Amino acid sequence: MIWKRKDLLGLEELSREELEFILSTAESFKEVSTREIKKVPALRGKTVVNLFYEPSTRTRVSFEVAAKRLSADVINIATETSSVKKGETLIDTGRNIEALKADIIVMRHNYSGAAAMLARHVNLSVVNAGDGWHEHPTQALLDIFTLKEKLGKIDGIKVSIIGDIAHSRVARSNIWGLTKLGAKVTVCAPKMLIPPGIEEMGAQVTDDIDKALNNADAVNVLRMQFERDESNAFPQQLEYFKNYGITEERLEKAKKNIVVMHPGPINRGIEMSSEVADGANSVILEQVTNGIAVRMSVLFLVAQANEFIKKNEDAD
Amino acid sequence: MKTLIKNGRVIDPANKLDEVCDILIEGSLISNVAKNIKVSADKTIDAAGKIILPGLVDMHVHLREPGREDKETVSSGTGAALKGGVTSVLAMPNTNPAMDSAENIKLLQKIIKDSAKSDVFICGAITKGRLGQELSDIKALKKQGAVAISDDGASVDSDKLMEEALKFSRDEGIILISHAEDKALSNKGVVNLGLTSTRLGLKGISKESEYKRVARDVELAEKLKAPIHIAHVSCKESVEIIARAKKRGVKVTCETAPHYFSLTEEAVLNYDTNMKMNPPLRGKEDLEAIKQGLKNGTIDAIASDHAPHTENEKDIEFERAEFGVTGLETELSVAITELIENKVLNLSQLVEKMALNPAKILKINKGTLSVGSPADIIIVDAQKEWVVDRKAFASKSKNSPFLYRDLKGVVEYTIKNGIYC
Numbered sequence: 095m096i097w098k099r100k101d102l103l104g105l106e107e108l109s110r111e112e113l114e115f116i117l118s119t120a121e122s123f124k125e126v127s128t129r130e131i132k133k134v135p136a137l138r139g140k141t142v143v144n145l146f147y148e149p150s151t152r153t154r155v156s157f158e159v160a161a162k163r164l165s166a167d168v169i170n171i172a173t174e175t176s177s178v179k180k181g182e183t184l185i186d187t188g189r190n191i192e193a194l195k196a197d198i199i200v201m202r203h204n205y206s207g208a209a210a211m212l213a214r215h216v217n218l219s220v221v222n223a224g225d226g227w228h229e230h231p232t233q234a235l236l237d238i239f240t241l242k243e244k245l246g247k248i249d250g251i252k253v254s255i256i257g258d259i260a261h262s263r264v265a266r267s268n269i270w271g272l273t274k275l276g277a278k279v280t281v282c283a284p285k286m287l288i289p290p291g292i293e294e295m296g297a298q299v300t301d302d303i304d305k306a307l308n309n310a311d312a313v314n315v316l317r318m319q320f321e322r323d324e325s326n327a328f329p330q331q332l333e334y335f336k337n338y339g340i341t342e343e344r345l346e347k348a349k350k351n352i353v354v355m356h357p358g359p360i361n362r363g364i365e366m367s368s369e370v371a372d373g374a375n376s377v378i379l380e381q382v383t384n385g386i387a388v389r390m391s392v393l394f395l396v397a398q399a400n401e402f403i404k405k406n407e408d409a410d
Numbered sequence: 411m412k413t414l415i416k417n418g419r420v421i422d423p424a425n426k427l428d429e430v431c432d433i434l435i436e437g438s439l440i441s442n443v444a445k446n447i448k449v450s451a452d453k454t455i456d457a458a459g460k461i462i463l464p465g466l467v468d469m470h471v472h473l474r475e476p477g478r479e480d481k482e483t484v485s486s487g488t489g490a491a492l493k494g495g496v497t498s499v500l501a502m503p504n505t506n507p508a509m510d511s512a513e514n515i516k517l518l519q520k521i522i523k524d525s526a527k528s529d530v531f532i533c534g535a536i537t538k539g540r541l542g543q544e545l546s547d548i549k550a551l552k553k554q555g556a557v558a559i560s561d562d563g564a565s566v567d568s569d570k571l572m573e574e575a576l577k578f579s580r581d582e583g584i585i586l587i588s589h590a591e592d593k594a595l596s597n598k599g600v601v602n603l604g605l606t607s608t609r610l611g612l613k614g615i616s617k618e619s620e621y622k623r624v625a626r627d628v629e630l631a632e633k634l635k636a637p638i639h640i641a642h643v644s645c646k647e648s649v650e651i652i653a654r655a656k657k658r659g660v661k662v663t664c665e666t667a668p669h670y671f672s673l674t675e676e677a678v679l680n681y682d683t684n685m686k687m688n689p690p691l692r693g694k695e696d697l698e699a700i701k702q703g704l705k706n707g708t709i710d711a712i713a714s715d716h717a718p719h720t721e722n723e724k725d726i727e728f729e730r731a732e733f734g735v736t737g738l739e740t741e742l743s744v745a746i747t748e749l750i751e752n753k754v755l756n757l758s759q760l761v762e763k764m765a766l767n768p769a770k771i772l773k774i775n776k777g778t779l780s781v782g783s784p785a786d787i788i789i790v791d792a793q794k795e796w797v798v799d800r801k802a803f804a805s806k807s808k809n810s811p812f813l814y815r816d817l818k819g820v821v822e823y824t825i826k827n828g829i830y831c
Contacts, residue, residue, distance in 0.1 A: 106609065183726060205727035206611035207681030226729075228611030263611060290614070291605030 097395040100403055101213040101220040104229035105270040113275055117239055120384075120391035126163055127386055136394050137166035141196040144170045145187070146223070147203045152358055152382065153223050153233070157200045160389035169196070184208060188216045197397055201225075206263075219396040227261050232392055233357050234267030236385040238275065240377055241312055243384070244353045249276035254306040255297075256282045256338060257316030257365060260289040264316060264357050269297045282306035283338070303338050304347065312353035315340055315365045331364050340366035345375065353377055411452050412436050413828065418457030418789060422464060423758040424766050424778035433462060435785040438827040443779055457789050460822065463761050465497025465528075465786030466742060467776050469587075469768040470562075470641060470665060470713035472734070473499070473530070475521055477506025482718040482806050484518075485525040487738070490716070490805035492831045494739040495821040497528050497786035498769070498776045500713075503535040504563045510535035510546040512554040519555065528826060529786075531774060533558040533587065536575045542566050548578040557772045560587035562641060565623055567593070573630055580636035585663075585771055587639045588627045590648070591689070595619035600729055602690045606675040612729065615690050621647035628655040628662050639771055640664035642715050644689035646699035653708040663771050665711035668737060668744040669811050671700045671754075677811065683724045683731035684811050687717065701754050704763065711771065712763045714741045718807030735811045739803055744812060746792055746819035757792075785828040794820040 095115050105113065126134050142161040144154050154170065161168045173187075182190075184203075191199055198219040201209050206226030213220040224230040238248060245251055253272055259265045259281045272279050273296035280298045281288065288299055300306050307313060318334060345352060354366070354375040362368045371378060413435040420443060421428050427443070434442040434449060468491065474482040482490075484501075491499050501518070503509035509518060515532055522530045534551030538544045540561040548559060559579055565588065566572040579586040596619035601607050603614025624640055628651060631638035643649060643666045655662045669687065674694050678685045685691060703709040717734025724731050745764065749755045755763070761777075769777030776786065798815050800808045824831045 183722075185725065203727075205729050207728045210681050211727060226611045266609075266611060289608040290603060291608040294605045295608065 096402070097399050098402070100396055100400040102231055102392050102396055103209050103213060103220065103222045105231045105234055105267045105274070106229065108274070110274050113238075113271055116235060116388070116391050116395065117242065119395060120235070120239055120387040123390040123394070124384070124387035126390070127383070132163050133165055134163065135165045137161065137164035137397055140166045140198065140397055141194070142166045142168050142198045142200060142393065143191050143196045144168065145191070145199050145201045146170070146172045147201070148224070150202050150224070153202060156382070156385040157223060157389050160386045161393055163386065164390055164393060166393070184212055185215045188212045192216045192218050197400070198393060219400045221392055221396060224263050226263065227266070228263050229267045230263040231267050232385070232389050233264050234271045235392070236381055236388040237268055237314060237355055237357070238271050239384045239388050240355065240381050241353060244377060245311055248272065250278070251311040252278045252280070252309055253312045253314060254280045254282055254310040255314045255316065256303065256306060256340065258287045258318055259283050259292065260287045261319065262316050268314060269295050273297070280306050280310070303344065307344055307348040307352070310348060310352060312355060313340065314355045317357065317359065318361060318364055335364050339364065340370050342367065342369050342373070345370060351375070355381055358382070411828070412449065413453045413455065414447060414449060414451035415455045415457050415462060415787070415789065418460045418462035420462045420779065421757045421761050422779040423762045425780060427779070428758050433779065433787065435787070435825070435828045438785055438829075440779055440781055440783055440785045443781060455789065455823065459791070461757060461790050461792050463495070463788050463790060464765045464777050464779050465788055465824065465826065466495050466764045467498040467768040467772070467774070468496045468713050468716070468738065468741070469500040469711060469772060470667070471499040471501055471716045471738065472504065472718065473501045474718060475505065476517060480720055480806070483525065484521050484530060485527065486804065486806045487716070487718070488527040488530060490736070490738040490803065491528045492824045492826065493804045493821065495742045495788040495790065495824055496738055497788070497824065497826050498531060498774065499528060500531045500533050500558060500772060502562045503533050503560060504540060508535045508540050509533065509551070509556070510538050510540070512547070512550040515551060515554040515556060527831065529776070531557045531772060533560050533562070535559065536561045536566055536586065537571065540564050542568060542571065545571065545574055545578070548575070548582060552582045552584050556584065557774060558585045558587050560589065560641065562587065562589045565589050565591045565593070569626065569630070572627065573634065576630055576634050576636040576638065580634060583773070585637055585639050587641050588623070589641050590620055590623035590627060592619045592623045595622065600686060600690070601678050602675040602692050604675070604693065606678060609679065610681065615688070617645040617647055617692065620645055620689050621651055624648045625651050628652065628660055631662055632658065632660045635661070637661040637663070642667050642670070642689060643700070643703070643709060644670045645692050645696045649699045649703040649708055653703070656708065663710040663767070664708070665713045666700050666704070666709050667713060667715045668741045668748070669735060671697060671704065672744050672748045673811060681728045683726070683728055684735060684809050684813065686728065686731055686733055687715070687735050688733040701749070704749065705754050710763065710767045712741065712745060713768065714738050718805055719809050720807060724809050734809070736803070736805050736807055736809055739805060740798060740810060740812045740817065742790065742821060743796070743817035743819040747817050750792065751818060785825055787825040788821055789823040791820045791822055793818065796820055
């Protein structure tokens with residue numbers, strides 16, 4: 095297969111074959127991080143700009159490490175959202191970065207659809223590192239990559255996603271990616287945190303945590319963002335832990351080898367207990383390691399596609 | 411000066427006319443409508459194969475002047491109107507200053523006198539500054555020439571204030587136009603609530619936020635025996651509520667906009683801000699209900715809700731982009747393409763929705779081809795196709811949801827007060 099997308103904006107638009115291609119490319123890149131010299135020249139001479147409009151440490155660092163292991167030059171731009179209102183538009187910022195002859199923009203933005211809008215206005219590659227509540231495709235890819243490593247397959251497995259589905263880009267990307275690859279997805283949260291239309295996206299819905307854990311091969315626990323609650327409709331933190339927190343007692347009733355994931359950073363004692371976070375079922379740190387391989391794969395593929403597009407245009 | 415329009419298919423529902431005949435214009439008035447008019451005219455237009463309609467009356471237009479002349483002016487907006495076959499517009503009051511006093515209306519009237527290309531009727535604001543706090547002097551607005559009142563863009567939240575406003579509009583004999591939206595329910599949403607809002611990760615605007623307010627307003631109108639007009643109906647439930655109210659004899663009329671019978675929320679899925687308006691594009695069943703409502707007469711009028719915005723306000727992140735789309739230059743063609751071609755309406759019914767009924771609701775002497783009435787006439791090639799081109803707009807703004815679409819129906823002549831524009 096030849097990768098033809100210059101951008102990675104979300105998993106909704108990808109086919110099963112495309113998802114599998116990113117994952118298999120990531121498998122071959124994973125080995126690079128185990129070498130003594132953790133570097134390949136795949137993106138030598140390319141410039142990757144991390145453009146972050148929202149504070150993020152782990153995603154930005156992961157992309158930076160991934161780009162550097164591919165020998166790209168990396169520039170980090172962190173912008174306060176408030177300055178967007180007064181200052182330059184996103185499109186102008188994108189065009190300026192393009193004028194610097196950068197090759198890839200990795201963007202985190204607090205507005206849904208920002209990455210898609212940027213991609214329409216620039217010729218360089220855009221990788222969505224999270225846009226509003228919309229998608230966080232590389233997070234879902236690394237979750238799926240980790241699941242495949244642990245369980246040997248995605249087709250037919252049962253994955254439950256627990257937490258604030260309504261405001262979660264991680265949940266949306268996981269639902270698209272997992273269902274396309276044949277997994278059965280259940281989302282579980284208090285009713286006010288389940289957005290409408292989730293079933294039509296292919297997931298089952300429950301507000302009963304024990305049901306969600308029963309028979310699941312894996313559980314992906316989202317970070318609760320109480321600071322986002324404008325309507326004060328969220329359950330209180332302690333109440334949430336009591337009703338939805340992942341504890342050892344709850345896991346005892348689940349499958350013995352259930353895989354426990356979390357995109358981080360963890361609120362210990364809110365979404366899950368420390369014992370679970372650090373326990374035998376947890377793959378949280380492996381997710382971080384796999385994030386590098388997956389992001390290397392994505393950066394490599396979009397750069398290659400853009401090169402391919404440019405060459406074809408020149409030929410015309 | 412005599413102009414003779416020959417051999418066109420004349421459609422004038424006010425006079426139950428739909429046949430090939432001639433129209434004679436003398437000065438600014440229609441002087442005869444008949445077959446084979448024999449007269450020596452100064453100018454003769456051969457309209458064979460074309461349809462001849464009364465100039466359209468668009469009862470929902472944002473001309474933006476005074477205050478936001480960068481988006482549109484009375485001159486550019488009425489120029490766009492004529493291009494789209496619209497010879498009379500109702501200017502919405504959300505200008506700066508708002509049309510909440512006789513003085514402000516006087517200011518707008520001066521601008522209209524100096525620069526308007528079509529007729530412009532004025533809609534006054536129900537409340538001062540359209541803030542929903544204190545009623546405007548509705549008597550004074552009427553006296554100064556306002557033909558309707560509305561806080562369009564905002565709904566009057568207070569039941570009590572709305573009741574008082576309806577008493578005034580009833581007693582003054584001018585129509586109150588309701589922007590039906592409970593902002594507590596629409597809750598800063600930007601697209602239709604449902605699968606679309608979830609897929610896009612955007613806040614949703616529920617249908618309840620619209621139809622619950624429609625229900626309240628209809629109930630108040632019923633209680634007070636006051637006429638009321640519901641603006642930009644977008645969803646099935648609103649149509650049903652209005653249909654039931656009409657059956658009970660409530661004096662309710664309503665309008666929809668071309669985008670609600672031609673586009674669904676699917677159009678928003680790539681975050682195209684030209685598909686962002688309020689109320690938002692809804693689902694397929696809503697679109698069907700709007701078409702049915704037009705067909706069975708529940709929906710009286712089609713109005714563009716022409717809402718021009720600059721590129722700086724539209725070519726940005728979806729959530730930050732302004733609500734609203736332009737429509738004056740595309741509304742007739744969209745209606746022909748969607749409603750005539752698909753046999754939802756016939757041409758007479760279309761003229762009712764786009765000219766006659768709005769004129770009746772506003773109580774203005776427009777929307778007919780009656781002998782003796784002002785010669786506001788359009789000649790349309792209903793078969794001709796065209797592609798919407800952003801460079802070809804007469805409007806200052808380009809935020810059309812129909813860009814690059816193939817549409818049927820071209821306005822070939824717009825005649826305003828007997829003068830070819």
